[in-house]
Amino acid sequence: MNATAGKIAAPAIRNGVDVGALFATIAAIKADPGIAEFRFRAANRWLGGDRNLTTVTGFFGAKQEQPHAQPFEMECGEPPVLLGQDRGANPVEFLLNALIGCLTTTMVFHAAARGIEIGSVESTLEGDIDLRGFLGISPDVRKGYREIRVKMRVKSKGSPAVLRELAQYSPVFDVCSRALPVRVEVETF
């Protein structure tokens, strides 16, 4: 069992991922790129003050609606020092979750496809924000994180450089590290 074991014998399940299904998906997309078009959605309702609740019920992908097994709810809050009730992680903490969740899943799936076994992944990350941007005190201070640092500790015989490269196929890493058009519409009633 080593980083190139896939060349010798490909198990059906590697890193908890069904490698046969993964290769079948890739083949299907190569034959019909329309299968690769996904549209993810969320709805959110303000609960007053610092609190709001997102619900995700499904998405479109592989040419059809894909309802989740059950709706997923995510409640955002703010801590007392940011004038909130601390009832949920705050949005910039949820962003860290989205980033590390995506880096981890991406590394694990791509490693499975390459025949690289992964035994465990434990990560920490941190990001710096100067609130003068958000508060509109200093127009030259960035409103969001100015940098995020991620440390992933992986039990694997794969090389750290290759695993890092695989992780960086992550869609959320891509969104954070490159500009993205976000179109915001507001209507009032």
Next chain:
Amino acid sequence: MNATAGKIAAPAIRNGVDVGALFATIAAIKADPGIAEFRFRAANRWLGGDRNLTTVTGFFGAKQEQPHAQPFEMECGEPPVLLGQDRGANPVEFLLNALIGCLTTTMVFHAAARGIEIGSVESTLEGDIDLRGFLGISPDVRKGYREIRVKMRVKSKGSPAVLRELAQYSPVFDVCSRALPVRVEVETF
């Protein structure tokens, strides 16, 4: 009660936000910008296959460690069509939550400071991803969302244009809509 009511009489609480505390925070930061330096953190553990769990316990801000009232856990998963067990929202859905949670809180807080009353906010958002980028099938296809569209429906006498401008002070909007340095380190054992 109108969009400029703040000029006439400022209530202590507007939109569920303690406006006095908000102005006091802004004054304190203007006097000592070091108070505005925040560092948010998260830890994540892979649970096998498509599943991983993020824990957030606290952060640094206003010159001290700020533990949350309780740890917040966020479990990421993938749906069956993406070879997962559908045990949690997936990372790109968590990203939508981070974005809309941040836009909502930012709009509400800034509106409170400007004397704009908000009665309700309900939003939907959607983002398009072509999985050929993530899967490494087409190097010219973006790995993450190529666009996110947000619709916010707000009960308010404030103008939609002003509310949109206020929402866009959002740190997560800033991260998504502008490039950000994300530094990923991988070590193996």
